[in-house]
Amino acid sequence: MSHRLGKILIVDDDVDFVSSLSAFLEAQGYTSIKAHDGREGLRLAKQERPDLIIMDIMMKERTEGFFTAQEIRRATGLGDVPIFVVSALYSKLDGFEIPPEVEWLAHDAFFPKPIDMFRLLESIRERVPGNREPVAARLGKEE
Amino acid sequence: MNGEHVPDLDFQKEPESIIVIDDDYAMRLSCSQILTKSGFQVETYEDGARGLEAIARLKPSLVVVDLKMPGISGMEVISRLHDGDPCIVTIVITGYATIGTAVEAMKAGAYDFLPKPFKPDELRLIVRRGLERRCLLLRARRAEMERELLKRRFITFVSHELKTPLAAVHQYLDVLKHLGDGKTSGVDREVWLGRCLRRTEEMQEIINDWLTLAKMESERLSRRRIRVDLARIIPEIIKNYEDLAAARGISLRSELPGEGYLVWGDPNCLTVLLDNLIVNAIKYNKPEGTVAVSGEVIDGEVTICVADTGIGIPEEYRDRLFDEFFRIKDTACEEVTGTGLGLPICKRIVSEMSGRIDVNSQVGVGSVFSVHLPACREPDEQGAKEEAASESQVG
Numbered sequence: 001m002s003h004r005l006g007k008i009l010i011v012d013d014d015v016d017f018v019s020s021l022s023a024f025l026e027a028q029g030y031t032s033i034k035a036h037d038g039r040e041g042l043r044l045a046k047q048e049r050p051d052l053i054i055m056d057i058m059m060k061e062r063t064e065g066f067f068t069a070q071e072i073r074r075a076t077g078l079g080d081v082p083i084f085v086v087s088a089l090y091s092k093l094d095g096f097e098i099p100p101e102v103e104w105l106a107h108d109a110f111f112p113k114p115i116d117m118f119r120l121l122e123s124i125r126e127r128v129p130g131n132r133e134p135v136a137a138r139l140g141k142e143e
Numbered sequence: 144m145n146g147e148h149v150p151d152l153d154f155q156k157e158p159e160s161i162i163v164i165d166d167d168y169a170m171r172l173s174c175s176q177i178l179t180k181s182g183f184q185v186e187t188y189e190d191g192a193r194g195l196e197a198i199a200r201l202k203p204s205l206v207v208v209d210l211k212m213p214g215i216s217g218m219e220v221i222s223r224l225h226d227g228d229p230c231i232v233t234i235v236i237t238g239y240a241t242i243g244t245a246v247e248a249m250k251a252g253a254y255d256f257l258p259k260p261f262k263p264d265e266l267r268l269i270v271r272r273g274l275e276r277r278c279l280l281l282r283a284r285r286a287e288m289e290r291e292l293l294k295r296r297f298i299t300f301v302s303h304e305l306k307t308p309l310a311a312v313h314q315y316l317d318v319l320k321h322l323g324d325g326k327t328s329g330v331d332r333e334v335w336l337g338r339c340l341r342r343t344e345e346m347q348e349i350i351n352d353w354l355t356l357a358k359m360e361s362e363r364l365s366r367r368r369i370r371v372d373l374a375r376i377i378p379e380i381i382k383n384y385e386d387l388a389a390a391r392g393i394s395l396r397s398e399l400p401g402e403g404y405l406v407w408g409d410p411n412c413l414t415v416l417l418d419n420l421i422v423n424a425i426k427y428n429k430p431e432g433t434v435a436v437s438g439e440v441i442d443g444e445v446t447i448c449v450a451d452t453g454i455g456i457p458e459e460y461r462d463r464l465f466d467e468f469f470r471i472k473d474t475a476c477e478e479v480t481g482t483g484l485g486l487p488i489c490k491r492i493v494s495e496m497s498g499r500i501d502v503n504s505q506v507g508v509g510s511v512f513s514v515h516l517p518a519c520r521e522p523d524e525q526g527a528k529e530e531a532a533s534e535s536q537v538g
Contacts, residue, residue, distance in 0.1 A: 016311035016338050023330050024318040058303055088306035089299065113310035117321055 005029040006128040007048060011041030011068065012056035012086070017113070021054065028121060030128075038068035045072045050081060051128045054111075057087040082127040084120070088113040159274055160184040160201055164194035164220060165209040165236065170259075174207060174236075177263040178270065191215025198224050198231070205232045205273050207266075208253075210244055218244070221251050230280040232273040236261070304349055308342040315339050355415060356484050356491075370519050371413055373404040373447055377436055380417050384425060392430050395421070398437040404445050405519040408496045416492045417447070419485040420512050424451035427510070440518055447514045455506035464502065465490040489514075 008030050012018050015036065022032040033048050035041035037059055045053060053072065057065035069083045087110075109123050161183045163174045171187040178185045186201060188194040191208075192215050198206060206224055210217035221233050235256040237245045245256035254273050257265060315335050322330065378397050388395040406413070417436075424434040432452040439446050456464065460471050465486045489512075493500045498516035 014307060014311055016342060017307075017314060019338075020311070020314045020318045020335070024321065027322050088303055088310050113306065114313035114317065115310075117317055 004031045006051035006124075007031045007033065008124070008128075009033045009035060009041065009044055009048065009050035009053045011035040011038065011053065011059075011065070013037055013059040014056065017056070021115070024117060025124075030124070038064040038071075041068050042071050042075070045078055045081070046075055049077070052124060053081055053083045055083055055085050057085055058089060082108045084109045084111060084123065086111045086113055086115060158182055158184045159205065160186070160203040161205045161207065161270065162194060162197055162201065162203045163187040163207045164189075164191060164212070164217070165207075166190060166212040167209065170209065170236070173263075174266065177266050181267050181270075183270070191217065191220045194220055195223055199227055202228055203231065204277055205234065205270060207234045207236060207270070210235055210237045210241055210248060218248055218251060221248055221253050225252060230277055230284060232277045232280075234269055234273055305346060308346045308349075312339045312342045352484050352488070355488055367409040368407045369410065371406055371408050371410050372402050373406060373413065373417075373438065373445065374399040374402050376410060376414060377417060377447070380414060380421060381436065383418075384421050387422070388425050388434065391425060391428065393425055393428050393432050393434060395425070395434045396436070398435055404438050404440060404447070406445050406496070406516045407519045408516070412492045412495070416489050416514065417449075419489050420449040420514070423485060423512075424449050424453065424510075427451060428453040432509075443518045443520070445516050445518045447516075448511050449514075450509060450511040452509040455508055456502065456504040456510055457506055461502060461504065465500075 005028070008025050010018050010021055010025075010032060012021075013036050018034045018036065022034055025032045033044055033050060035044045041053070041055065044050075053069075055065045055069055057063060059065060065085060065087070069085065072078050072081065072083065089112075108127070111120060111123075161178055163171055163178075163185060165171050165174070165187070166189055168189075171189065175185045175187050186197060186203075188197055191212055194206075194208065195215065197203075206220075208217045208220050217235060217237075221235070224231055224233065233248075233253040235245050235248045235253045236259060237248075237256055238259050242256075242258060245253075245258075249256060254276055255269055257269055315338060319330070319332065319335065377399055381395055381397050385395060421434065421436070428434065428451045434452075435448075435450045437448050437450070456471065464471075490500055493514055493516070496516055498514060500512065500514050502510055502512050504510035
């Protein structure tokens with residue numbers, strides 16, 4: 001198997017979202033791990049020790065992603081893993097406009113769905129070491 | 144929500160608390176005695192400052208206040224005591240000489256006034272009326288808050304339930320575009336396209352649900368009436384849900400004979416009605432459970448029952464079951480998704496057809512939803528003519 005750039009855990013109850021994102025990340029050279037709810041996400045985070053986690057907010061419970069992120073933060077050795085929160089909710093919806101520095105929220109970046117793949121890849125690259133190639137080149141963009 | 148204190152409506156729990164503010168010791172004592180005897184919890188204070196402090200701390204249901212006091216006046220107490228709870232009822236006690244001021248106090252938000260001297264029964268009566276008033280205020284306030292909450296939930300729902308499938312489709316297409324033709328070796332394009340189609344269908348379902356409801360709300364629901372044999376359409380509907388049921392290990396069966404359950408109605412609406420009831424019976428069932436659709440015709444009424452062996456509906460939720468956006472918050476069904484519009488749609492359809500819908504349920508055993516519709520007694524030929532006429536109108 002070829003050298004992989006890093007391991008990314010995707011936690012989302014939307015199967016389609018997980019498969020397309022996973023295929024994209026794999027094509028970019030990352031190993032992707034899929035979890036379909038908060039509990040599976042937490043288990044895989046502990047077991048696989050990913051370099052980065054992409055987490056949906058509203059899964060079975062309205063704020064399942066937030067609480068899973070918090071749990072992952074508490075888990076030994078995973079306090080520093082970057083967590084990107086994604087949601088189809090309008091980002092400025094009442095009650096979800098929470099600054100990332102709030103401790104219980106414990107996420108590093110927010111991406112509204114559908115995700116801007118270019119921005120996502122850039123942000124992953126900033127957080128996950130071992131990749132020096134410019135994002136634009138890897139997405140096949142001209143400049 | 145906004146941190147406002149809205150006390151519980153359950154008055155039976157503990158005695159109502161009343162605060163009496165008056166600088167006259169004798170008045171405080173007699174008010175306290177009269178009201179305590181009537182079963183209220185009474186606290187008395189000799190000036191406005193202490194009274195206001197106690198109101199903020201004790202959150203009473205009702206305040207009796209003398210207008211003329213040294214320090215903070217009764218009028219100022221009235222203008223400030225609603226800060227914490229806008230539903231506190233205030234009764235002003237005042238000498239005859241200051242009735243003009245009492246009227247001013249009522250303009251400022253006091254509920255009523257009691258001129259001195261007064262009889263114990265007069266105080267009791269005015270306090271009871273005041274508390275009834277409070278009860279109405281609280282109900283109105285609760286209703287307002289619930290409406291507000293529903294509105295907010297509606298926005299969340301629209302935002303999430305519609306954007307999720309759209310985002311999924313967008314992302315499939317976006318990833319296909321990014322990867323380009325050469326790099327999609329690990330991707331089954333056919334599968335992805337199939338998934339995109341399914342998600343757009345899902346969106347259409349959600350939009351259709353809303354449109355059905357919106358049409359009903361604007362009372363433009365189809366008035367089309369043709370003769371429909373429920374025994375014929377039910378097996379067709381059941382067929383559509385066999386996969387869903389099988390995926391959960393649920394057996395789904397029709398216990399209706401081949402024909403004879405004739406009603407006048409719009410077949411599309413009747414299908415929506417039965418769709419909703421059957422899907423609910425599957426979704427709220429237990430693994431390996433059963434869903435049985437049965438029926439009977441008695442005294443000119445067709446009754447169709449959809450019975451499940453599911454988690455059941457706790458008594459306290461049954462009244463609100465057919466309310467829009469109402470969803471049971473219970474650990475037994477927290478994993479079940481839904482729009483909260485299904486049963487309101489059912490109720491609306493049934494009542495449009497001059498029928499009714501009810502539910503019998505036992506927690507942990509199952510629920511039976513029964514739809515009662517007037518039977519169609521027209522002879523076959525007449526029905527067939529109507530059917531043909533109606534079809535031609537639509538076509």
